[in-house]
Amino acid sequence: MATSSHRVSKSAGSRSGVIEERRALLQRVLWSRHIEKSTRIRDLLAYVSERALEEPAAEIHEQEIGCRVFGRPSDYDTTADNIVRVTASQARKKLEQYFAGEGVAEPVILEIPKGQYAPVFRDRTPAAPPPNPAPPVEPWPERYRRLVLALAASAPLFAALALWSGIALRNARLAARSELDSSPALHSFWPQFLPREGRTDIVVTDSSLSLFQELLDRQLTLPEYLKPDLWMQANGLASNPELQSFAQRAAQRRFTSLGSVTTAYRIAQLAGRNSGHVSLLSARDFNIRQMKEDSVILLGSSRANPWVELIADRLNFRFGYDQKRRYSYFENLDPYPGELKLYQTDSGVSYCRIAFLPNLSRTGSILAISGTEVEGTEGGGEFMTSERLLGQLRAALGTESRWPYFEVLLNSTRVGGSAPGFHLVATRVLKP
Numbered sequence: 001m002a003t004s005s006h007r008v009s010k011s012a013g014s015r016s017g018v019i020e021e022r023r024a025l026l027q028r029v030l031w032s033r034h035i036e037k038s039t040r041i042r043d044l045l046a047y048v049s050e051r052a053l054e055e056p057a058a059e060i061h062e063q064e065i066g067c068r069v070f071g072r073p074s075d076y077d078t079t080a081d082n083i084v085r086v087t088a089s090q091a092r093k094k095l096e097q098y099f100a101g102e103g104v105a106e107p108v109i110l111e112i113p114k115g116q117y118a119p120v121f122r123d124r125t126p127a128a129p130p131p132n133p134a135p136p137v138e139p140w141p142e143r144y145r146r147l148v149l150a151l152a153a154s155a156p157l158f159a160a161l162a163l164w165s166g167i168a169l170r171n172a173r174l175a176a177r178s179e180l181d182s183s184p185a186l187h188s189f190w191p192q193f194l195p196r197e198g199r200t201d202i203v204v205t206d207s208s209l210s211l212f213q214e215l216l217d218r219q220l221t222l223p224e225y226l227k228p229d230l231w232m233q234a235n236g237l238a239s240n241p242e243l244q245s246f247a248q249r250a251a252q253r254r255f256t257s258l259g260s261v262t263t264a265y266r267i268a269q270l271a272g273r274n275s276g277h278v279s280l281l282s283a284r285d286f287n288i289r290q291m292k293e294d295s296v297i298l299l300g301s302s303r304a305n306p307w308v309e310l311i312a313d314r315l316n317f318r319f320g321y322d323q324k325r326r327y328s329y330f331e332n333l334d335p336y337p338g339e340l341k342l343y344q345t346d347s348g349v350s351y352c353r354i355a356f357l358p359n360l361s362r363t364g365s366i367l368a369i370s371g372t373e374v375e376g377t378e379g380g381g382e383f384m385t386s387e388r389l390l391g392q393l394r395a396a397l398g399t400e401s402r403w404p405y406f407e408v409l410l411n412s413t414r415v416g417g418s419a420p421g422f423h424l425v426a427t428r429v430l431k432p
Helices: 009-028 038-052 063-068 084-098 142-175 182-192 207-215 227-231 239-252 258-277 290-291 308-312 374-384 389-399
Strands: 108-111 120-123 200-204 278-282 295-299 317-322 327-332 343-344 349-358 365-371 406-415 418-427
Touching: 009 038, 009 108, 009 227, 038 084, 063 084, 063 239, 084 120, 120 258, 200 258, 200 327, 227 317, 258 278, 258 295, 258 374, 290 317, 308 349, 308 365, 327 349, 349 374, 365 374, 374 389, 374 406, 374 418
Parallel strands: 200 278, 200 295, 295 365
Antiparallel strands: 108 120, 317 327, 327 343, 349 365, 349 406, 406 418
C-alpha cells in the first residue's frame, strides 16, 4: 500500500483508476489456465506490463528483459541466446487464446504487437451486428428487470467505495498509529496477520456478484465464479440478449461494499507501519496460490466471496441462502445444549460467523468474517478490531496467551442499517 498525497487531481485520479483496472486484468491473465503453469511467460508478461504501466513512453528492449527477467548478464549475446524472442512469441499466442476463450468477456485486451516488447492495452472492438433482424425479445420477469436496474444504479456508488478504500488504506499507513502495543487482546491476536515480513491478503466482497446472483435460481460455485463466460449460461438469461450483454459487462467490474471497506480500513489502522505487507484484493483477483502461501482475511459470505467455499467443510456453522424466500441463515450442524439448529436473519437481527484456522498449506492463517448480509460482516469486522469485544472473545475461549483456532457465531441488533450491539451466540475451538 504505497503512500500518496492527500490531494489528487481529477486527471491523476482517473489515470490511477485505469492503471488499477489494467493491473487487475493482468492478474487475471497471469493466473488463467493458459498461462499459470508457464513461469517464463508469466514472468515476462508481468515485467513488461508493469514497465508499460509505470512508464507508458518507455521502450522495452530484448537485452533489458533478458537481464531483468531471465537473469542473463548485462552484456549477453542476444543473437546466440533467443530466450526472450521465443518466450515473447509464446506469450502472444497465449494472450490470443485467453482473450478468445476464458477472457472473451474482458472489455480491454492485452497484447504484445509483433516486432516489439512493450505491451498494449486496448478496448475490445464490439462485435458486428447480425445481418438479419434479431427475433423478438421475450419480456423478462419484473424481478429480473428490477435487479438489473439496481445493478446499474449501484455502479457509481460501488466504484466510489472502491476508490475511497484505496485512499483510506493509504491514509492509514500515513497515520501509522498502531493500537496494538497498548491493547492486550489486540496485541495477542493480530500480529500473526500484520507481520513485519511475509504477506497478508484482505479479500473484499464482490458486490456485483451478490447482485448478479439475484438473477439466478441458485448460487454460483467457486469454479463457475472464476469463469465469468459461464455466467451467461444461467437459466433465463439467454432470453434477452441485450440485458444479458449488460449483465456480462457488469460482472467484469470490481465493486465492493461499504462494510468491506470499513473493515479493511480498521485492519490497516492496526497494521500501522506494517501496512506495506497488507494487500487489498477483490475476490475476482484472488487466486488459489495466495490461499496456500499467504495469510488471508476473507470478508463476506460465500454468496459475495466464493473463496469462503474452500473452508466451509472445516466449519460447524454453514452459511445458506433460501432462494424462494430470499433470506440468509447459518445452519448449526452440531448444536450444543441451548443452541438452535438454524440462525435466520430478519429485519432486526443480523448474524456473523468468524472463523480462525490455518491456511490451505498450513504456512499461515485464515480469518473469515462472514455475515448473513453486509451489516453482519461489518459487525464482525468491528468485533475483531475492538479491544473490549475481542477481550470478551478471548475470555469465552479461555485463552491467556496463544489463541486457539476457533469458530464463533455472533448476533447483533440492527438499527437503521447499522449493527450497534453484539452478542456471542456460540463458540467452538477447532482442532489444528
